[in-house]
Amino acid sequence: MDGSPPAKTPANTTLPQDAGRHPGRAPADHESRRTLSENDNAVNTSLIRPHTLKGFRDILPAQMMARELLLETARQVYRSYGFSPIETPALEAAEILLGKGGGETEKQLFRFTDQGNRDVAMRFDLTIPFARFSAQHLQEIGIPFRRYHMGTVWRAEKPQKGRYREFMQCDFDTIGTESNLADIETLLVIHDLMAGLGFERFTICVSHRKVLTGLLEQLELADRSQDMLRALDKLGKIGRERVLAEMAGDDEALQTRAGRLLDLAGMEGTPESIFARLEELLAGNETGTDGVARLRELMTAAHTAGIPTERIRLDLSIARGLDYYTGTIYETFLDDLPEIGSVCSGGRYDNLAGLFTSQPLPGVGASLGLDRLLAAMQELDMIPEASTPADVLITVFDTARQGEYLKLGRELRAAGLAAEVFPDGRKLGKQMQYASRRGFRFAVIGGEEEFAAGCWQLKDLAGRTQESIPAGELAGRLQALLSEAGPEESHTPPAG
Amino acid sequence: MDGSPPAKTPANTTLPQDAGRHPGRAPADHESRRTLSENDNAVNTSLIRPHTLKGFRDILPAQMMARELLLETARQVYRSYGFSPIETPALEAAEILLGKGGGETEKQLFRFTDQGNRDVAMRFDLTIPFARFSAQHLQEIGIPFRRYHMGTVWRAEKPQKGRYREFMQCDFDTIGTESNLADIETLLVIHDLMAGLGFERFTICVSHRKVLTGLLEQLELADRSQDMLRALDKLGKIGRERVLAEMAGDDEALQTRAGRLLDLAGMEGTPESIFARLEELLAGNETGTDGVARLRELMTAAHTAGIPTERIRLDLSIARGLDYYTGTIYETFLDDLPEIGSVCSGGRYDNLAGLFTSQPLPGVGASLGLDRLLAAMQELDMIPEASTPADVLITVFDTARQGEYLKLGRELRAAGLAAEVFPDGRKLGKQMQYASRRGFRFAVIGGEEEFAAGCWQLKDLAGRTQESIPAGELAGRLQALLSEAGPEESHTPPAG
Secondary structure, three states: OOOOOOOOOOOOOOOOOOOOOOOOOOHHHHHHHHHHHHHHHOOHHHOOOOOOOOOOOOEOHHHHHHHHHHHHHHHHHHHHOOOEEOEOOOEEEHHHHHOOOOHHHHHOOOEEEOOOOOEEEEOOOOHHHHHHHHHHOHHHHOOOEEEEEEEEEEOOOOOEOOEOOEEEEEEEEEEOOOOHHHHHHHHHHHHHHHHHOOOOOEEEEEEEHHHHHHHHHHOOOHHHHHHHHHHHOOHHHHHHHHHHHHHHOOOHHHHHHHHHHHHHHOOOOOHHHHHHHHHHHOOOOHHHHHHHHHHHHHHHHHHHOOOOHHHEEEOOOOOOOOOOEEEEEEEEEEOOOHHHOOOEEEEEEOOOOOOOOOOOOOEEEEEEOHHHHHHHHHHOOOOOOOOOOOOEEEOOOOHHHHHHHHHHHHHHHHOOOOEEEOOOOOOHHHHHHHHHHHOEOEEEEOOHHHHHHOEEEEEEOOOOEEEEEEHHHHHHHHHHHHHHHOOOOOEOOOOO | OOOOOOOOOOOOOOOOOOOOOOOOOOHHHHHHHHHHHHOOOOOHHHOOOOOOOOOOOOEOHHHHHHHHHHHHHHHHHHHHOOOEEOEOOOEEEHHHHHOOOOHHHHHOOOEEEOOOOOEEEEOOOOHHHHHHHHHHOHHHHOOOEEEEEEEEEEOOOOOEOOEOOEEEEEEEEEEOOOOHHHHHHHHHHHHHHHHHOOOOOEEEEEEEHHHHHHHHHHOOOHHHHHHHHHHHOOHHHHHHHHHHHHHHOOOHHHHHHHHHHHHHHOOOOOHHHHHHHHHHHOOOOHHHHHHHHHHHHHHHHHHHOOOOHHHEEEOOOOOOOOOOEEEEEEEEEEOOOHHHOOOEEEEEEOOOOOOOOOOOOOEEEEEEOHHHHHHHHHHOOOOOOOOOOOOEEEOOOOHHHHHHHHHHHHHHHHOOOOEEEOOOOOOHHHHHHHHHHHOEOEEEEOOHHHHHHOEEEEEEOOOOEEEEEEHHHHHHHHHHHHHHHOOOOOEOOOOO
16 A cells, blocks of 8 residues: 555546545546536436346345355354454456366356457356465465465356355365365365354265275276266256266176266265275275275264264265366265355365466365355355344434433443444334334333333344333343344344 | 246356356357367467556455455445445446536446447446436335445546546435434544544544634625635645635735635634634534534544544534535544545545435445555555465465365464465475465474374575474464464565
């Protein structure tokens, strides 16, 4: 930041960066604001229809508060494990995002030529930016390195229900180590993330690429592994018969081997029994045996570290990501809503940034499906409907006393409460309607009588009760009522 | 969110939104990852040089942690006053961002034509999006309405030192009321924001457009008000002589009146003495008298509400934003770094969204200068250098015991600490170097002896001491040491 005072000449054609409202230095801000106000004189027919682009949406208060809570919880969990936050630009050189390939990526990029004639595009995930970031700052960050990154990404997909062109990803990764310890810890993070978000019934499914590779080799299917795994991936959707047909067609010998693969991938039982069976099958196959050993280690260490065993499940049928996951693979399902799919997925990869640096960067990480999780929480009624983050509304009965109401607000805040002072002196009835509408459970009223008596009226909109509280005791009373209530009940469902 | 399981066919050409790592459904993710790993086979000369675009930058851990802390503090303050968060898209229809005008705004927009042939652009501030948002969702949000919005914006400015093309704004506004109560509260929010961020020596300067309008009218300068105010705005930069020259040139009569304006704008003294003088000067001028009354009310109420009087200053020379601020105006300066300019500015406006709706939306709000504030905090040494958010590093002396180290990590986290388990089993010396480098103050070591004895070695990297702690007491000991230290000392300056 340059230390000189902000330039104040109207001739200054740059917009002030920080003081978003300094039009003396900001012809554009100046213009936008003046334009906004000038229109009062314009004919109404020249109103611009307010709308968002197809595939883009505004997020209103109740939804945004749920989103913020989810993000804060995730942040806390990531930080508690020592992951550090980073940020990367929304806009990157197109060559960086495209890497070597074209294809689907290219079609869905928001890409253009900027003022300097550069071929630029908006990031479509956080992985490529991370690859570039690691290569670019390798000396400074050192390895091993662990980061989390919560950021918006953009994809010009065909808009559909539930699919947006702008959405957030929440990734965490550990790079610069091949150790299974990092893989185990990734599992712990996923677990603590889900638990921290308030879920009790969830299952983290784990698999290992090397186990599948070993099985394919043992079944002499290695030369067809891509086709085999693609077909396997559809198992949950189209069923065994059709998957087998895809894998083997009419070739009976192939059908037998592919059938075995399906049997093994679908193996059930205790982890120990599955491991025993796998070790038998993969005896002599180094890759497969290594995979089994790592999975076994993962389950054992997670148990020692205190993860309830029923929350982890071995599932060898997970076939997703197999083109680049080279080790452990994770998927997370909500027991109460399995149909929405995995809400947190990830795995280990051999080399993050081979496109940008010759330094090998093996790593492991996962991605929290923010929007999917929020949709699930909505469906499971875990999202409060209140559109206010405040605990109590302080009504303004007498504007001549405004300083007093504002003072009360600050006192309540000093006691750790969130309080809104109604920003106006309109009729009490209107203020109470506002309270209802925003989902406030509590409102405070004070008029001449109360000021004279040194007390406040505390109204409970849910219980429809009202009590008189001595001024010094209001904060305590509210705290008590709020902790009885618990977060879901500390706001009343908004009226209308 | 559609409820059907994620499509798993490779033919599915859409990228999965949430599970950033589901290439079975995500040809593009799939491709990006495979591309990333394929390059291992490519010749090294085909490495892509990792770089960010001109005017864009990555944010590394230490900086990002400071940024996150600032944002979290601001969020807390905004919420404690009942402001609700919202989000709007990064991309808007160009017509919405341009409004009626072209000019500077147009030159600095990142604008392009999307796949659907739409004229789109990246938002350059949060005000126009808010105007559109309010108009678009008026029925649902109701008025009065108060929101905060922390978001990234983009401007294709000529990159200079300290100026980026991508930066964050942190705005809060109350709309739908003309009441001075909202203006007073805005002042309180600014105050609690600065205090919450850890500043003790700061000054919030307030002025009022109507006072300036009144003075201009009394001095018969109203017809030249734009020129007068533009020149006034330069007072701090080019000095009185030159400002007078700009205002009046050779015209002596004009010089006299302009000189009076400068005298009045620069008036000093106690608020009461300034108010008294202004009331005298503006007697009979309705606009000016109203402005004075509101300012007086503001100072009184702020005082009643508990704001230290030395933190508020009347400053009539604030001329910024005068093209659209129609009432109270705020600027905030750090006493220890006045040269960086205002770190939080704002004011009242008559109508937010006249471009989009005929419903008048008067309001008041301010913008926190995030990047400027961070730069100030950097300069005032308020930003810790540690690049880890964790309190303690748990070293891995014996990988066979990994479950135990991970378990300790979870125990410490359950006790409210942040703990990182080194993700690898490399030599202890290397792990301690890592600890140093990341800025850890504490490290825990446990080998055979410790496990046998039921204790841990706790190493203090700053004090260069080491003590043996019984296993059950480690969390307590760390908490005690960390609260003694205070946040700045709970990490050691990273080595190297």
